[in-house]
Structure formats: structure tokens, C-alpha cells
Amino acid sequence: MAFLTDRKRAVGWGAAKSGTEHFWAMKKSSVALLVLIPFFVFTFGSILGSSFEEVQAYYARPFPAIIAALTLIVGFKHFNDGFQTLIEDYVHGAMEKILILGMTCVSYGAAAVGVFAIAKLAL
Amino acid sequence: MADVNRGNRPLSPHLQVYRPQLTSITSILTRITGNALIVASLMIVWWLLAASTDAAYFAVADGFVTSWFGDLVMFLSVWALWYHTLAGVRHLIWDEAKMLELDRAEMLGWAVIIGSVVLTLLTVIIVW
Numbered sequence: 188m189a190f191l192t193d194r195k196r197a198v199g200w201g202a203a204k205s206g207t208e209h210f211w212a213m214k215k216s217s218v219a220l221l222v223l224i225p226f227f228v229f230t231f232g233s234i235l236g237s238s239f240e241e242v243q244a245y246y247a248r249p250f251p252a253i254i255a256a257l258t259l260i261v262g263f264k265h266f267n268d269g270f271q272t273l274i275e276d277y278v279h280g281a282m283e284k285i286l287i288l289g290m291t292c293v294s295y296g297a298a299a300v301g302v303f304a305i306a307k308l309a310l
Numbered sequence: 311m312a313d314v315n316r317g318n319r320p321l322s323p324h325l326q327v328y329r330p331q332l333t334s335i336t337s338i339l340t341r342i343t344g345n346a347l348i349v350a351s352l353m354i355v356w357w358l359l360a361a362s363t364d365a366a367y368f369a370v371a372d373g374f375v376t377s378w379f380g381d382l383v384m385f386l387s388v389w390a391l392w393y394h395t396l397a398g399v400r401h402l403i404w405d406e407a408k409m410l411e412l413d414r415a416e417m418l419g420w421a422v423i424i425g426s427v428v429l430t431l432l433t434v435i436i437v438w
Contacts, residue, residue: 214405217398224395228388231354232437235384236376239365246361255358262351269344293348301355307362 209268216265220258227258246308259301267294333412336419340397343390350387353380388433393426 230251234242246252267290274286328334353375360371374380400418403409409418 214402217402221395221399224391228391228433229437232388232433235357235437239361239368239372242361242368246358259351259355266344266348266351269341270348273341273345297352297355301358304355304358304362308358 209272213265213268216261216268219261220265223254223258223261226254230254243308246305249309252305252309256302256305259298259305263294263298263301267291270294332416332419336397336400336422340394340401343394343397347387347390347394350383350390353383385430385434389426389430392429392433393422396422396425396429 234245234251237245246255270290271287274283274290278286357371357375360367375384400422403418404415409415
């Protein structure tokens with residue numbers, strides 16, 4: 188024990204049991220979304236309300252399809268990380284784990300459905 | 311035992327005794343808008359899935375998303391999205407330990423509120 192440094196004895200014992208990974212993940216996805224969101228709002232916004240054929244033709248184009256797919260992947264990852272923080276702040280114990288697990292399934296599930304749909308439209 | 315008095319201690323001042331401040335209101339709105347965006351996100355995913363399936367399914371999903379209720383959700387979500395985006399920029403600024411003085415922080419709060427309204431109106435005008 189005497190040979191361990193103070194740092195070595197402290198690592199992993201904080202309330203979060205980890206370092207800054209979560210903070211850094213949020214920061215990365217937020218900067219990515221800062222670029223993606225304006226593109227997504229104006230591509231999706233311009234086609235919403237159009238006919239079935241127009242929507243199919245629009246998302247067969249590479250730019251709207253790639254923007255939509257990237258926005259869904261990064262957006263749902265960012266959402267899931269943010270929701271985790273919300274739950275960790277207000278809910279504790281078993282329900283905390285259940286809610287985080289449940290919303291992780293919803294987030295990755297929704298991202299997968301969205302990317303599948305865009306791939307089908309685009310190809 | 312370190313904590314024999316759990317549950318029977320005086321509590322530090324909590325939500326109900328604080329006067330609402332611009333900084334606290336804009337902070338909680340960041341969390342509310344971010345999490346509320348799940349509704350519009352799931353509607354968009356459903357709409358895309360329907361668009362990739364067939365015309366009949368698209369008519370159902372598109373009918374819902376472009377109904378008055380869908381329009382209301384989308385309009386509020388556009389504001390929530392711009393608000394959350396600008397509030398996120400504020401966090402990126404604060405993460406650099408810049409503009410943390412009270413007057414600068416409050417200025418950023420107003421920038422987020424006014425900016426989100428302006429961007430929402432611009433978006434509605436452009437995509438309508």
C-alpha cells in the first residue's frame with residue numbers, strides 16, 4: 188500500500204467511477220451537431236409536406252440522405268448521453284439503471300430505424 | 311459510523327426558496343428542450359420509415375406529422391432545437407472559462423432567448 192501513489196489510490200473512487208469520458212463525448216457530439224443541425228433543419232424542413240414521390244426522389248440524393256443519417260446517428264447518441272445525465276441527477280437505485288437501459292435501447296433503436304429508412308430511400 | 315443521522319438533518323436551501331434568475335431559468339430550459347426533442351425525433355424517424363416503405367404507410371405517417379398537432383409539435387421543436395443549440399454554444403464558451411462574470415453570463419442568457427426566437431421565425435419563414 189505504501190508504494191501506491193495518491194493518484195493511483197484515488198482513480199476510480201469518485202462518485203462517477205470514471206473520468207471525463209462522458210463530458211468529452213458530449214462536447215464532441217455537440218460540436219458535430221452544431222454543424223449538422225442547420226443542414227438538417229433546412230433539408231428536412233424543405234421536403235416535409237411534399238408528396239410521397241417527391242420525398243422519395245429527394246432522399247435518393249446523396250446530400251440530404253447523408254446529412255439526415257449523420258444527424259440521426261450523432262443526435263441520438265447526444266440525446267442518450269444527455270438523458271443519462273438527467274436520470275443520474277434525479278433518479279437513483281434500480282430505477283436509474285432501468286431508465287438508462289431503456290432509453291439506450293430507444294435511442295440506438297430509433298437511430299437504426301432512421302438510418303435503415305434513409306439507406307432504403309437512397310439506394 | 312460516519313452517517314448516523316441520515317434523513318433527519320437540516321437541508322440546504324432548495325428550489326422553493328430561490329428567486330428565479332435568468333441564469334437558472336435558461337439553464338433548466340436547456341435540459342427541458344434537449345430531452346423534449348425526443349418527441350419530434352421519433353416522429354421524424356417514423357416519417358422516414360414510412361417514406362421508405364410505401365405510399366399508403368407514408369400517407370398515414372405524413373398525415374400525422376403534418377396535422378395541426380404535428381405542426382404544433384414541429385413548430386415548438388424548431389424553437390427547442392435552436393434554443394438548445396444556442397445554449398450548447400453557451401456551454402462551449404463557458405467550458406473555456408470565458409464569459410462567466412455575472413453580467414456577461416446574463417448577456418449570454420438573453421442572447422440565447424432572443425436568438426432562439428429569431429432563428430425560429432427565420433426557419434418558419436424559409437421552410438414554409
